[in-house]
Amino acid sequence: MKKTLFILCSILFIGFTACKNDSSKSSDEAIAYYCPMECEGDKTYDEPGSCPVCKMDLVPIETIKESEKRSDEISDLSIFNIKSTWTNQNGEDLQFEDLKGDVLVTVMIYTSCKAACPRLVADMRNIEERLSKSTKENVKMVLVSIDPITDTPERLKAFAEENVMDKHPWLFLRSSEDNTREFAAVVAVNYMKISPIDFSHSNIITVFNAEGEMVFQQEGLGVNSDATVQNIEKAVASIQ
Amino acid sequence: MRTKFFRLSFVLIFVHLFSFGQSEDMARIDGARYIPLYGRDSTVVEVKDFDLDKYPVTNEQYMDFVRKFPEWQKSKAKKIFADGMYLRSWKDDFELNDDAKLNSPVTYVSWFAAKAYCDCMGKRLPTMDEWEYAAMSDETSKDARIKKSYNEKILSWYEAPRSNENQIGQNPKNYWGVSDLHGLVWEWTSDFNSVMLSGESRKDQDGDNNLFCGSASVGATDLMNYAAFMRYAFRGSIKANYAIKNLGFRCAKDIETP
The missing domain is CATH 3.40.30.10 (Glutaredoxin)
Structure with a gap:
């Protein structure tokens, strides 16, 4: 039981790190986008596209850091x-x-x-x-x-x-x-x-x-x- | 009728081989007391009888292992247990680089990974004393350390580049029937971190001063000391999560007393 949990956890973890590697490409995942110039402050968008103010490409918000901080997870170097x-x-x-x-x-x-x-x-x-x-x-x-x-x-x-x-x-x-x-x-x-x-x-x-x-x-x-x-x-x- | 009898006896022999004695991929090493070259301050150590893998673990065997234990796959191994070089000669979790061979020894494996592999096989890593004991024999004698030919062969291998890309079993079997202890890759031992030597003499607090006395001897012992010194110095310089190009492993096993 413990082992399966461990394996599950490691698979989950890999999922996260994989996201990290190609964060710019992972468009099909439900994440938010924001304008890198922050023309409209903290405003986020559900779809990729360009900023209505400065026309710059929207960038996905990195959600990885928060997940890494979650207290029930053990880091790779722990x-x-x-x-x-x-x-x-x-x-x-x-x-x-x-x-x-x-x-x-x-x-x-x-x-x-x-x-x-x-x-x-x-x-x-x-x-x-x-x-x-x-x-x-x-x-x-x-x-x-x-x-x-x-x-x-x-x-x-x-x-x-x-x-x-x-x-x-x-x-x-x-x-x-x-x-x-x-x-x-x-x-x-x-x-x-x-x-x-x-x-x-x-x-x-x-x-x-x-x-x-x-x-x-x-x-x-x-x-x-x-x-x-x-x-x-x-x-x-x-x-x- | 007679052929049937022969067949039956062959079958019986095979059954016997599989059910008793060590498995056919391990060799029985008869223990003894001996003085290792370094590491124990010239004291006699005792090695009990044990079984040792005849060959280093290959890429193919290691691949079977990571299929069963995904936590050791290239993409999943934790950094604390295996550094970024882990399985560098593999393309991904289940595929080797184009120039790597399935029958070559697996390298770029950390101590933790090697230990886990042996544990999962119901075996263990050999101790440094066991490894050195098995490795001091040549084709004909248990202790070939004073032979010039034995030492020269080892040292010429130490100079040969990329021997880790060769396949297992191409070096002659030693006295015990074990191959490739020298000539292919260097190997992890369970207590590699018992070498008290940092490689930098200023930092060796209570380390083994004898390690630096090899130059006082002459002839074959000189070579012998030098070869062993390199092994001990190497062990003293590595950390358990290092994955290194020319460092592989094989497993050992205690002999079950019936």
């Missing part, structure tokens, strides 16, 4: 297209789409990490502290485990409590190794297991807007987070 299931530190299952509407700031860590992760977590904390209270309401700071075998929900919970992060806006997630690889692939984080308890991994903090589209990435440890904070604020401001 992480909400990832349908894998994740478990948070409270043992609750969720999909990324359930986080829709908030700006997401993600990082990949593992709780037994002694080297880079504490600094990465510190970077996340630093970013969180710099956000205004009203901004924070629409932000989720998400820590995704790259070691799902060790990082059980209980372990994540303990880690969250230990670090006083078991509250909004913090969220800890784990999934299967396969789904973790996939998420890492989306955020371009590379990682590998170098011993039973240690991973080598890239240090990347990613900002997703409320539609789940990647808008910014901060690379490295302890780097200046001005741009990251700016991008989070911008993404929150664009939520209506």
Whole structure:
């Protein structure tokens, strides 16, 4: 059932993008036309033709943008297209789409990490502290485990409590190794297991807007987070 | 009477082939412990027994797949899973470009697409360790990495242009009965993104410094390191939604324990 819905949605979406490509030719579709010079203000016409005032050819109104903004649609570049299931530190299952509407700031860590992760977590904390209270309401700071075998929900919970992060806006997630690889692939984080308890991994903090589209990435440890904070604020401001 | 008996036994053999053992398009790889050239910091890795496709997935096979799973058709694949180059050698959803062949390996496929294909076949992508293990054999030995001829062949392929337009199965089978691991296209692995190397040494934080030590060795190992270095460096430089001209894939499968 879900699959057919998905297929239907993608067909619908293709319909829209196809319109975009030949918007000037799609005359048989029920859309409105307007004069590009706007001689009569906002007046629109049902049929193609020329403007009675300046005689310029009427142009169809682009209806695509509105449809793209419709809240129930997922954009092509959104992480909400990832349908894998994740478990948070409270043992609750969720999909990324359930986080829709908030700006997401993600990082990949593992709780037994002694080297880079504490600094990465510190970077996340630093970013969180710099956000205004009203901004924070629409932000989720998400820590995704790259070691799902060790990082059980209980372990994540303990880690969250230990670090006083078991509250909004913090969220800890784990999934299967396969789904973790996939998420890492989306955020371009590379990682590998170098011993039973240690991973080598890239240090990347990613900002997703409320539609789940990647808008910014901060690379490295302890780097200046001005741009990251700016991008989070911008993404929150664009939520209506 | 006798011919009937022979026919019957042939039929039985075929039935046997289809119902037991691996399917005829996969080869059984006996696992072992070995030291990959890069990626694991010279530690021994263990590869369990697994089945590997004898050939890379072809345009024709991929076309069957997109018929069944329209979300992976050229016009419908989501950009987050496959960039704008996706299936560039195809005219549209079901037709190849004039110069492309059905029996050539499918390329311009992203990691997500390759993964979805294997998942749908009840298979999976091979891990990097599995792929490298299967690919270190030549026609006669399991580990041909120290042979000069093996390395020279690989490197001469790396220099050859447009090999992705060739058809599958034209290179000799290796020890395991697998073809085209070298000589046709480069292939996705499930954990390609475990290579800690950005291609730019300034940005490699805790990456594998050994990657740059190949020049200290001599002779065949030098060539061997160089060929493997190119593969690892390539894997480290790509992203999962990239669709690239000379990058295809094949699937692997765990062995079901009865």
